[in-house]
Amino acid sequence: MNEKELEALLGLLLSRTLTPLRRRPRAYPRTVLVGASVKWDEEHSVPLLLQLVTLAGEHVHAQAFELPGGQLTGEQLIDCLRELLRQADAVPPARRGIRQVHVVVHEASSLLALFPSAVIEARVEQVGKAHHGRLERVKREEGTWDVRLVDLAGYFPKIRLEEIARTVGLPRLETDGPHLTELKRMDPVRLVAHATRDAEVTLRAMLGFRASVLNEWGIDMLGNRTLPSVASSIFRLHFIRSGPAPVKKQKVTRKVKKGAMFRDESRVEQVFNGDPNVRSMACRAYWGAPSEAFRRGFQVGAFAEYDAVSLYPHAALLQPLPHAGTRWIRLESLAQVEEHEGFGIFNFIFPEDTRYPCLPVHRPGVHRLAFTLQGTTCCTLAEVRLALRWGAKLELVEAYGFKPGPREIDHDVGRYMRHFLKQKAAARKGTLEYATAKLFANALLGKLAERIRSSGLLDFEREAQLHGFGPGLGAAIHGSPLLRASLKGPPDVGSAFAPEWATLVLGRARAIMADITARGALLVSTDAIICPEGLNLRCEGLDALESVGSSMRLEHQADAVFIARARLYALLRRVENVGPGETVLGQDDTWAVVRVARQGTSESEKDFAQTLLACLREGRDVAPKRIRTRRLTAEAAVREHKPIHSLVEEEIRTGFSWDDKRRLLDRDSNLFTRNTDTAPYRSLARLEAGERQRRIREGNARPKKSRVPAHKVKKALALLHSGKSVREVARELELARATVGDIRKRAGVGTVQPDEGDADA
Structure with a gap:
């Protein structure tokens, strides 16, 4: 964490801290879940069909609704839900006159786009590219209807609906494309079947996921907006014995969001009561993963890509972590580094012939790490020990550490990781159970150092339209840096904030990967390396990984490698060497591209493969200009003053510039x-x-x-x-x-x- 962030968040960093959950997250025992799918004519941005599905026992009840005007109000959607639930005899029971329904959609922007104004019809909460929402309550003769929109992509953001369909045993009926309008005219039954399958897949995935979490952990995932927040609730409710530092009860004033406004609210909380110097140093030493290219260009030979299996969960098992009773000391000499765990500031100089220095340095205003031969680093003691082993000369500036005991070694994070790693090992790869266990194992670490800065753009646009201003005021506000800054919510940290733990685990992971990388890698990217095939990776870092059940797994073999920069590279096979069933993203008469990483470019994997092959044939940069199509989220639609879910075309071109890290x-x-x-x-x-x-x-x-x-x-x-x-x-x-x-x-x-x-x- 850089000094600017540290200064802005200092008050929060020294008050908020992870504590056990006092009560379970809110549950919705009386709600009924309904799956929804909207089919669009993408060419003309016209909705063709709204499909709703619910389950009564194992019987599927589905109903399709025509959209002659191309739009639907919130009240009309609620009436559609009432009609479906009455026919299915699945009307939710009333509690205090309120009947609750959760509508589950994959990519909810497709449903929000039906509304004349999404921000008026629903109070939308955007999480990444997913959208959750809550419609205005509507009174009917049987009671008041409270309808919530749940986006399945909020829990599985990088998993396509096709993959989710396979995990629930209901493969999608492939009919998407520009011909849907013609399909509706020629074969409407087939279009309805396609929409019904998508809605059913979404519903069954949510029902299965919700039931598994509820049965095992007693937590209703409808009370959480993302999978990491579910992971945080599980950890705080079932695994944590104490947080990373002592706490005390204290009356505090927090900024709490009420509707569209932030208000001061006084409450009694358990706040951080440990050493502020330790907490500040933990935040200073919190950095991300290594990403460096050690060779650049096109090279023919035998190469391999290896991936560290579940690097961060296994690094957590290896790394001792403090608890509320841990005794921290300020280190007085480098000799103490060997027997303590912690973090600190050090001046360092590596030998001139060092090829892979391992101590991170940071430049103000630049959001990436560098690894130089000399400088000042703020890092973990695990990284310092590795540097000392490689012959670096270090000077201790300020550092804090603790001697690990049984309680620090057998810590709460380790128990959590062991549980989900065991679940992952027992599940079959490609199933929802496997994906969920993997996501839960990795999601917790992000919550331990979560920093939040919410945007009030959607709330501002909603209030503006409700008070008579036309659409577009939010876009005008966003155009001014000063006014845009005023829409930012107050800075905050997550409820599972434990920077001591997050910093130590990430530092151990960096040290492990640095040790393995130094065996002779051409590139390292987070938990993966590219190296000559047959390279001996045996080292202390690999031994440590294998001691807790991990390994460096061979992912790809290649006959050539192309590296433009750390996260823009490709592995290629000679066409005659491509194995049966091996994924090929693009090929010409000589080379087949089997793996790409393309950060910094908007091309698809296959387009990038074709671009690279053309450049290799010509022997120069001949990357073509392409048209990128992106779908607007709610916030992007407000910023650009365009309809939500609409497609925007932009001209793009892949650049192969060097990243200047080395x-x-x-x-x-x-x-x-x-x-x-x-x-x-x-x-x-x-x-x-x-x-x-x-x-x-x-x-x-x-x-x-x-x-x-x-x-x-x-x-x-x-x-x-x-x-x-x-x-x-x-x-x-x-x-x-x-x-x-x-x-x-x-x-x-x-x-x-x-x-x-x-x-x-």
Whole structure:
């Protein structure tokens, strides 16, 4: 966490902390679940059909509703639900005159788009790209109807409906596409069957997931908006014995959202009562996963991609964690690092020949880590121990640690992880049970360091329209940085906030991957590496993973690898070597692309594969311009003053620029025909200088006026004429090698060698 975030959240960081859950999350025992599916004519943005499905026992009751006007109000939707539930004899029982229904949709924006104004008809809560909502209550003769919208994508954000359909044993009927209008005219029964299947899949998936969580943990997932929040509730209710730090009861004032407004509310809470220095240091040392490319370009040979199986859950099993009674001390010497766990600030210098430095450094305003040969790091002691083992010289600035005892080793997070890893191992891959167990195991760690900054954009647009302003005021507000900032909710942290735990687990995971990567990887991306096939990965990090049941699993083999930057790469097979059943994303006469990672590009996997193959054939960057189609979420629709769920086309082009995390030894190497090695920058200053030189070469920055004194320039030229190298002159005159290289180039003294004039030494 950078200093700016730390300063903004300091009050919260030193008050909020993880505690056991005092009561179960809200349950909905009387509600009835209804699955919904909306079929659209995508070409003309016209809805064709609304399909509702409910279950009475195991009998499926379905009803299709025509939409002649292309729209539906909230009241009309409620009347459709009433009609379906009456026919199915499944009307929910009333409690205090209120009948409750939860409508389950996959990608609820398709349903919200039916409303004349989604923000008026429903109070929408956007979570990522998913939408939950609550319609205005409607009174009818049998009582008041309270209808909630639940988006299945909020719980399984990266799982397509086709995959969910397979897990519940109901494969989708494939009829999606621009021909749905023609299908409705020629074969409406088939269209209804398709819509019914989608609604039933969504409903059965939610019913099965809800029942499994309710039966095992006594938690109704309808009371949570995301799967991580369900994981947090399970952990706090069933696994936690104490939080990471002592607590005390104290009256506090919090900003609480009431409708569209945030109000101050006083309450008595259990707040953090530990050492504030430890908590602050834990937040400073909280960083994400490593992502670095150690080689760049196209290389032919035998390669393999390995993935650490459930890296973070297994790192949690390996890492001792503190509890409320743990005794923290301030470390006085580096000797204490070996027997303590914790985090701190250290100055460090790695040996010059170190290829894989492992201590993270951070630049203000840049949201990515760098790993330099020297600098100041704020990290965990697990990473410091690895650096010491590799010969780094460290100076202790400030650090805090604890000696692990039985209670710190057998901790609550470990018990939670063991449970869900066991469930995952028992489930069959590809089933909903397997996916759920995997998601639960990983979801908790994100909640332990969750930071929240909600947006009031949808609430503002709703209030504006309810008070007579036309649609679009929210878009106008969003266009002003000052007004946009006013719509941001107050900063907050999650209810499971335990940065000590999150920092220690992520630090241990980074140390494990750094140890494995240093065996000779070409690239590391979070929990995966690409390396030469047959590389011996045996090291202490791998031994530690295997001791708790994990391993480095072989995911792909390749005959060539293309690496543009850390998260933009591809693995290729020769066409004749493609195995039966092996996934091929694209191929030409020579190469078949079997795996891609494409962060920073909006192309699909198959489009990116075709782009790469074209570039390799031509031996240069010939990436075509493509039209990207994206569907607008509620917030995006308000920002852009367009209908929700509408399709927007944008022209995009994949770029292959270097990420500048490491120094290219040959920066002029053609990455589509050759490859070049990289080296770590000596320091952040050298990294920033290298970035600036790249921007100057690209024409995006002006070179700074040389401040080298005239006498030094004269002396440098004399030494160069005497036959000394750029490196020797730079060392003697205490100048950067890039500076001496520029002096030599301007004077026309010989040719600067590729390794002499770079920005780093």
